[in-house]
Amino acid sequence: MxxxxxxxxxxxxxxxxxxxxxxxxxxxxxxxxxxxxxxxxxxxxxxxxxxxxxxxxxxxxxxxxxxxxxxxxxxxxxxxxxxxxxxxxxxxxxxxxxxxxxxxxxxxxxxxxxxxxxxxxxxxxxxxxxxxxxxxxxxxxxxxxxxxxxxxxxxxxxxxxxxxxxxxxxxxxxxxxxxxxxxxxxxxxxxxxxxxxSRSYYRDPYISEYVKKLSRGFCGLCGQCAPFKDKNGEPFLHSHHIDYLSEGGEDTLSNCIAVCPNCHAKIHTLNDPKDKEKLLKNVSERDEK
Incomplete structure (x- = not known):
């Protein structure tokens, strides 16, 4: 050789x-x-x-x-x-x-x-x-x-x-x-x-939990109630980063919203610009309250 x-x-x-x-x-x-x-x-x-x-x-x-x-x-x-x-x-x-x-x-x-x-x-x-x-x-x-x-x-x-x-x-x-x-x-x-x-991206647990609290149990995309409650009696929702962390998105409140598991899968599967636009709008309205 x-x-x-x-x-x-x-x-x-x-x-x-x-x-x-x-x-x-x-x-x-x-x-x-x-x-x-x-x-x-x-x-x-x-x-x-x-x-x-x-x-x-x-x-x-x-x-x-x-x-x-x-x-x-x-x-x-x-x-x-x-x-x-x-x-x-x-x-x-x-x-x-x-x-x-x-x-x-x-x-x-x-x-x-x-x-x-x-x-x-x-x-x-x-x-x-x-x-x-x-x-x-x-x-x-x-x-x-x-x-x-x-x-x-x-x-x-x-x-x-x-x-x-x-x-x-x-x-x-x-x-x-x-x-x-x-x-x-x-x-x-x-x-x-x-x-x-595996490549892991750190998600701050304070931000994740807070956006779930702000949602009051409702999905930030479809507007429906969480599909079930977890063992602690909390609405089961996912915290979602609108601009993905893996693509340079910030781990901030303005880039994070709570969504139901079904919508979360839809977002990552379709990457529909209209969904992103709606999420940004809902975050903006949420943060103004």
Missing amino acids: RKSIKMKVNYEYTNQDIMNYFDVANSGGIRYSKKNNVLVIISFHRDDNSSPYQDDWKERTLYYTGQGQNGDQELTRNNKRLNESKDNHTKIYLFESFEKTKYIYCGEALLTGKVIEATETDSKNNDRLVYKFPITLQNEQYVIYDDIIRRNMNKKEKNIRKLSDKELQRFAVKKSQFNHDFYKETPEKTSNSRVVL
Whole structure:
């Protein structure tokens, strides 16, 4: 491997960086360097439903889908190299890609269990046999921000909504069966999960509670009474920042209002300018009293 650059966990790299550092080819999810006896594994997370690969995390182990987009996969070529990596002392380096041309370095990994056979659809939507390789990271450093996962999932869900009812049913049934079989085959017996890093925005509890008191139990958007009372007998409302804290909004009374859970979900789902205008108007009228 070339040492002109040093790969750092959690950093983004280009395809050219990967090629130069590991002496591997310029494309593919599994790339082998005969010179260095190294496998570079890239887990692509597409949001357009075009990828036939469905990689699944269970904590720090990635069940990586083998090579081959159409038809039954075979334990040949790079799949064979990955399957025999432990016996052949082949080093594995893992990357994840959520955007084109950007690759996040996860670190060195190791094949840590038997390969699992599963049924999935290929790029032509035909059922086929695939192999799942359990690849476990050898360090505790790699984490991914939850907003990257959430943003990718939101884009994927948007594209899923474009499917016909028949297509949606087919994919849902196949994925349900796969999850059931996968659960039985994996030793952890746990649902898909992974370590993520959350970004938290501090909300002052004095401001939050005060705007709820000012609401007198009524939603600042729809004007309806809170849907229920909590265990302390208080109307259940959310304190909402009109200009989001995550986008630079201030944690101030003039930027905060109490809304019901239904309207809160509506605000964040639709981002309707008319709703924002109404909230600002209601805050202004509230503060004048």
